Amino acid sequence: MMIKWFMLLFTGFAGGLAVGCGFVAFLSVLGIIPRLMQLTKTIKWIRLYEWAVILGAVSGGWFSLSPVYLHASHYWFIPIGLLYGIFVGMLAAALTEVLNVFPILAKRIGIDDKIVMLMMAIVLGKICGSLFHWLYFAGL
Known part of the structure; x- marks a missing residue:
């Protein structure tokens, strides 16, 4: 169970880092x-x-990442x-x-x-x- 949580944490961190770097490169380089x-x-x-x-x-x-629902008109x-x-x-x-x-x-x-x-x-x-x-x- 601990290995599963560690892998989930590692995968989420790596994915967030990759997307964040791409976002910063998009905003700064261009x-x-x-x-x-x-x-x-x-x-x-x-x-x-x-x-x-x-x-x-x-x-x-x-x-x-969170189940947010807007109950609005x-x-x-x-x-x-x-x-x-x-x-x-x-x-x-x-x-x-x-x-x-x-x-x-x-x-x-x-x-x-x-x-x-x-x-x-x-x-x-x-x-x-x-x-x-x-x-x-x-x-x-």
């Missing part, structure tokens, strides 16, 4: 958070960004989903900005002068896909 602050002109709130990342990682880990999911969508969208925008995805893609497919249309197509596709996912699978 410079996602600094670029996001630069794009939104919110560099003065750097401490808030730091605490948001720390609390988000800790609470995400805690909620994924379905109307609370509208602002939560909106905030979640804004966060994911801004993080994806910062990631594509850092990696220069749009200019490279536009140059490769030959539409350098229509990069705004490319961005709007991607945004509208993401919106339609998200709405389909949430409305269809939520059963609304």
Whole structure:
């Protein structure tokens, strides 16, 4: 029994260490958070960004490991989903900005002068896909 607990502890620690290192590498090497602050002109709130990342990682880990149920009205999911969508969208925008995805893609497919249309197509596709996912699978 003691060996089983030791192996479980070791496996959990190793998995957490691997995910944590990947998360830190994603944030620091690619410079996602600094670029996001630069794009939104919110560099003065750097401490808030730091605490948001720390609390988000800790609470995400805690909620994924514990059986937590939110007994709330379905109307609370509208602002939560909106905030979640804004966060994911801004993080994806910062990631594509850092990696220069749009200019490279536009140059490769030959539409350098229509990069705004490319961005709007991607945004509208993401919106339609998200709405389909949430409305269809939520059963609304």
